[in-house]
Amino acid sequence: MSTIEDARAPGEGARRRPPEPLVPEGERRVSANVCQAAGCLSMQSDLVLGALRDRVEAAGLSDVAVRRVGCLGLCAAGPLVEVPELGRLFDHVQPDDGAALDSLVTTLSGGEPGGQAMAKEPFFSHQVKVVLERCGQVDPERVEDYLDAGGYEALTKTVTTMSPEEVIAEVVRSGLRGRGGAGYPTGLKWTTVAKATSHDGKFVVCNADEGDPGAFMDRSVLESCPQQVLEGMAIAGYAVGAQHGYVYVRAEYPLAVKRLNSAIRQAERSGFLGKQIAGTDFEFHVEVRIGAGAFVCGEETALLASIQGGRGTPRPRPPYPAASGLWGRPTLINNVETYANVPPVVMRGGEWYGSIGTGKSKGTKVFALAGAVVNTGLIEVPMGLSLRQIVFDIGGGLVGGKKFKAVQTGGPSGGCLPEELLDMPIDYESLAQAGSHMGSGGMIVMDESTCMVDVAKYFMDFCREESCGKCLPCRAGTVQMYGLLDKITRGRGTRHDLDTLQSLAEMVRTTSLCGLGQGAPNPVFSTLRYFRDEYLAHIDDHTCPAGACRLDGGER
Amino acid sequence: MVATPARTLSPPSDDKRWRQVEVRMRRLGHRPDGLIEVLHTVQELFGFLDDSALAFVSQSLSVPPSKVYGVATFYSHFMLKPQGEHTCVVCTGTACYINGAGALLAKLKERLGLEAGGTTADGKLSLLQARCLGACSMAPAVVVDGEVHGRVTPSSIAVLVEAL
Amino acid sequence: MSDEVRTLVIDGRDVAGASGQSILSVAEESGVFIPALCHLAGLSEVGSCRLCMVEVEGTARLVASCVTAVEEGMKVTTTSERLLAYRRRAIELLFMERNHVCSVCVADNHCELQELAKTLGVTHFELPPLHPACDVDATHERFVLDHNRCILCARCVRVCDEIEGAHTWDIRGRGTGARLISDLGKPWGESTTCTSCGKCVQVCPTGALYEKGRSVAEGKRHRPYVPFLVATNALGTGRQL
Numbered sequence: 001m002s003t004i005e006d007a008r009a010p011g012e013g014a015r016r017r018p019p020e021p022l023v024p025e026g027e028r029r030v031s032a033n034v035c036q037a038a039g040c041l042s043m044q045s046d047l048v049l050g051a052l053r054d055r056v057e058a059a060g061l062s063d064v065a066v067r068r069v070g071c072l073g074l075c076a077a078g079p080l081v082e083v084p085e086l087g088r089l090f091d092h093v094q095p096d097d098g099a100a101l102d103s104l105v106t107t108l109s110g111g112e113p114g115g116q117a118m119a120k121e122p123f124f125s126h127q128v129k130v131v132l133e134r135c136g137q138v139d140p141e142r143v144e145d146y147l148d149a150g151g152y153e154a155l156t157k158t159v160t161t162m163s164p165e166e167v168i169a170e171v172v173r174s175g176l177r178g179r180g181g182a183g184y185p186t187g188l189k190w191t192t193v194a195k196a197t198s199h200d201g202k203f204v205v206c207n208a209d210e211g212d213p214g215a216f217m218d219r220s221v222l223e224s225c226p227q228q229v230l231e232g233m234a235i236a237g238y239a240v241g242a243q244h245g246y247v248y249v250r251a252e253y254p255l256a257v258k259r260l261n262s263a264i265r266q267a268e269r270s271g272f273l274g275k276q277i278a279g280t281d282f283e284f285h286v287e288v289r290i291g292a293g294a295f296v297c298g299e300e301t302a303l304l305a306s307i308q309g310g311r312g313t314p315r316p317r318p319p320y321p322a323a324s325g326l327w328g329r330p331t332l333i334n335n336v337e338t339y340a341n342v343p344p345v346v347m348r349g350g351e352w353y354g355s356i357g358t359g360k361s362k363g364t365k366v367f368a369l370a371g372a373v374v375n376t377g378l379i380e381v382p383m384g385l386s387l388r389q390i391v392f393d394i395g396g397g398l399v400g401g402k403k404f405k406a407v408q409t410g411g412p413s414g415g416c417l418p419e420e421l422l423d424m425p426i427d428y429e430s431l432a433q434a435g436s437h438m439g440s441g442g443m444i445v446m447d448e449s450t451c452m453v454d455v456a457k458y459f460m461d462f463c464r465e466e467s468c469g470k471c472l473p474c475r476a477g478t479v480q481m482y483g484l485l486d487k488i489t490r491g492r493g494t495r496h497d498l499d500t501l502q503s504l505a506e507m508v509r510t511t512s513l514c515g516l517g518q519g520a521p522n523p524v525f526s527t528l529r530y531f532r533d534e535y536l537a538h539i540d541d542h543t544c545p546a547g548a549c550r551l552d553g554g555e556r
Numbered sequence: 557m558v559a560t561p562a563r564t565l566s567p568p569s570d571d572k573r574w575r576q577v578e579v580r581m582r583r584l585g586h587r588p589d590g591l592i593e594v595l596h597t598v599q600e601l602f603g604f605l606d607d608s609a610l611a612f613v614s615q616s617l618s619v620p621p622s623k624v625y626g627v628a629t630f631y632s633h634f635m636l637k638p639q640g641e642h643t644c645v646v647c648t649g650t651a652c653y654i655n656g657a658g659a660l661l662a663k664l665k666e667r668l669g670l671e672a673g674g675t676t677a678d679g680k681l682s683l684l685q686a687r688c689l690g691a692c693s694m695a696p697a698v699v700v701d702g703e704v705h706g707r708v709t710p711s712s713i714a715v716l717v718e719a720l
Numbered sequence: 721m722s723d724e725v726r727t728l729v730i731d732g733r734d735v736a737g738a739s740g741q742s743i744l745s746v747a748e749e750s751g752v753f754i755p756a757l758c759h760l761a762g763l764s765e766v767g768s769c770r771l772c773m774v775e776v777e778g779t780a781r782l783v784a785s786c787v788t789a790v791e792e793g794m795k796v797t798t799t800s801e802r803l804l805a806y807r808r809r810a811i812e813l814l815f816m817e818r819n820h821v822c823s824v825c826v827a828d829n830h831c832e833l834q835e836l837a838k839t840l841g842v843t844h845f846e847l848p849p850l851h852p853a854c855d856v857d858a859t860h861e862r863f864v865l866d867h868n869r870c871i872l873c874a875r876c877v878r879v880c881d882e883i884e885g886a887h888t889w890d891i892r893g894r895g896t897g898a899r900l901i902s903d904l905g906k907p908w909g910e911s912t913t914c915t916s917c918g919k920c921v922q923v924c925p926t927g928a929l930y931e932k933g934r935s936v937a938e939g940k941r942h943r944p945y946v947p948f949l950v951a952t953n954a955l956g957t958g959r960q961l
Binding site: 004005038039041042043075076078210211212213214215216219220251252253254289290291292293294295306307308309310311312327368369370371372376377378408411442444446450455458459462465466468 | 568569571573588589590591592593595596602604605606608609619623626627630631632633634638648649650651653654655686687688689690691692693694695697702703704705706707
Binding site: 468 | 782
């Protein structure tokens with residue numbers, strides 16, 4: 001291969017064409033919702049859709065729909081098919097599993113219903129769905145489905161009956177806080193941007209650069225109901241006085257990008273994006289910007305730099321984006337889940353929303369449950385539920401009945417919470433007090449076979465590679481902390497190394513420029529706080545209690 | 557000598573794909589802030605970015621060459637070397653990590669005789685690792701030619717790679 | 721920037737600055753020394769070396785004084801046990817990050833990093849050196865770039881972009897793998913944008929950029945060669961090395 005022209009894009013044409021859903025010509029009596037989000041797709045749910053479609057057609061069931069829907073939540077049991085009219089769920093449906101497909105066709109044709117009754121499953125019955133209300137219920141690639149489910153009613157209500165001040169007042173009343181991690185009051189942010197004066201426009205930006213490893217809430221929402229996010233952005237645009245919006249999505253989410261682009265085109269065609277929205281003078285345009293693989297771009301000033309085509313390095317704040325953001329203009333930045341909360345808040349009122357959750361943490365939170373837990377998947381629960389309820393009731397406990405060790409929340413800047421905190425309510429304040437934070441909502445359950453020093457090392461490795469390299473403490477400090485942790489996991493560390501690690505961690509947290517660097521030492525702090533004995537076992541006894549580390553100790 | 561912005565600049569060759577790159581640049585108004593979008597387009601069409609492509613983009617968008625290079629090397633998605641005909645991306649996100657992604661990667665490295673980021677000598681396969689693909693519920697996950705495979709084991713990955 | 725006056729207290733001294741002026745700049749004008757490496761009067765601020773962080777009464781966090789504007793009634797502390805510990809650690813991180821050997825360095829005794837280490841009383845290092853493999857680029861006819869001594873302060877990047885208007889320099893990669901680059905990452909001597917003005921060499925705080933023909937300890941800077949920097953530093957209190 002000598003020149004660029006000789007090369008071809010890798011993997012070209014390797015992807016198969018997805019089968020189309022089956023829409024009955026007349027009234028539909030019953031439907032089979034086949035999950036087509038990334039989790040189930042990775043287990044060939046597209047082939048399941050095709051196989052089921054063939055069988056339904058062959059059986060001549062003319063009043064049955066075979067639908068393409070987004071995430072049904074229980075990813076662990078994929079591929080999933082739901083028959084919502086009968087409340088039945090079929091799990092582990094394989095495209096070549098004749099018995100399962102037969103049972104589905106029998107159920108759909110009015111015979112003995114197969115699968116499981118969803119109402120009896122704690123995984124579903126303990127959840128409260130606001131953001132995910134339509135996920136798994138609508139076809140993410142058909143705006144008509146979204147409209148049938150009441151979509152864009154909130155935007156229409158907003159632009160035809162409410163003033164921008166009224167919209168903001170409703171958001172303030174809801175008590176909604178930013179779902180990207182920091183938990184800044186959304187209403188307050190909107191107020192600041194609305195008040196900022198600008199002669200040449202403002203911007204609304206949706207942060208969909210979900211970079212925390214172990215987090216897939218935003219991906220699922222964009223793959224399952226992208227219209228709800230766009231609707232939230234348009235309402236925000238109306239409220240703060242912006243006509244242009246950007247969604248910044250990670251390149252690692254090709255399906256989300258595809259569905260988002262198609263959703264934008266369809267919303268424009270239906271008159272909910274573009275000019276004269278719902279017949280009024282309000283206009284709002286949305287463009288997608290694709291990230292290129294840099295975790296730091298989830299930080300708002302780095303994200304803005306990236307949208308403007310530059311290296312995604314954060315800059316000192318102030319000025320905050322609300323005053324000076326994209327191209328120096330006032331810019332509202334919220335994440336996917338925050339925007340997806342907006343239509344329900346507008347439709348049902350801030351008071352209703354505020355009635356869910358706890359004192360300072362209102363509403364619901366979407367979590368991505370992963371790791372050593374039985375029911376991995378996407379869940380939405382009211383704020384204030386305990387970790388125990390999430391891990392053991394909804395999550396179904398640990399795989400293979402192993403012993404619970406910790407749950408990691410908040411990604412690389414979060415922390416590991418031990419067993420004694422299982423009864424802690426999940427809200428912004430409790431998590432911060434426990435030395436972790438909400439983060440975007442990734443929750444990784446760890447069992448006794450996971451070494452906590454190794455976990456701290458894993459996250460430090462992540463941070464040193466994802467550090468943008470601009471500010472010194474993060475650039476060089478994370479590398480040095482990684483070195484110390486590596487030394488300890490090899491059984492070569494000393495007590496003095498532990499002290500050095502702690503003082504270095506303190507310095508990096510206090511002096512780094514942005515949240516990535518300031519948060520990078522958190523996994524070290526939280527594991528030192530709750531699992532110090534594991535560090536000492538590596539140092540003093542040259543053993544890894546979890547049996548995960550390969551110790552080559554000896555010479556010290 | 558300072559590079560002058562030249563909108564009439566001709567592409568590195570008469571390969572038709574450059575026309576698509578030019579169309580993309582025109583749609584973005586040849587604005588410097590469209591840099592990342594244009595780099596995405598070049599990489600989608602050619603599979604990677606080389607010096608001639610970077611120089612062409614630099615001059616067409618009036619962005620200093622060092623800035624173009626700085627951006628292209630900042631983001632891990634951009635490739636400055638040709639990739640294999642097929643790609644195999646191993647996710648090393650937290651859930652995948654604690655579910656054995658390390659063993660998967662080790663198996664592939666050994667089998668292919670490659671480090672992550674490398675390409676086999678025959679140009680057939682590139683081995684990459686990703687920070688999190690968001691397929692955590694299916695951990696460990698591997699993406700082969702854009703298709704996600706969940707709950708992969710060292711033996712099933714061998715079968716997948718062998719089939720290429 | 722309006723010309724309204726802001727009065728504040730720095731280390732117990734009453735001082736005054738203009739609204740919008742940074743704490744660091746007011747401190748410099750008032751003869752209060754705050755260590756800094758990425759800051760250079762006359763260039764835009766990036767706030768990346770974090771050495772200039774100070775305590776502000778009523779704020780739990782430390783603030784970078786180069787990018788924090790003075791406010792009426794502010795009470796600033798520029799030196800404390802904690803700040804000193806952080807600054808020493810920062811210097812240590814810099815020394816350990818690349819291959820700094822003062823005794824064979826052209827900038828020995830004319831080096832801002834070395835000077836700061838002395839001023840802050842850095843006597844020993846706890847952390848291990850990272851010993852990265854670094855190139856020396858001597859392809860330019862008059863100047864040399866030695867990555868072993870680069871601290872990524874980006875003064876050269878800024879002076880080339882903001883003053884010379886050439887934007888020959890930028891940074892490639894990220895994290896600790898970040899490197900200073902010219903044009904498309906090619907040798908400096910092949911650069912088509914470099915005007916050979918030498919401003920980057922004059923602003924370099926260490927021996928990373930130097931003139932050819934200099935031997936150990938001869939790398940004295942000639943800041944008057946970059947007159948704009950002196951001109952904007954009205955009181956001439958910037959540290960000239």
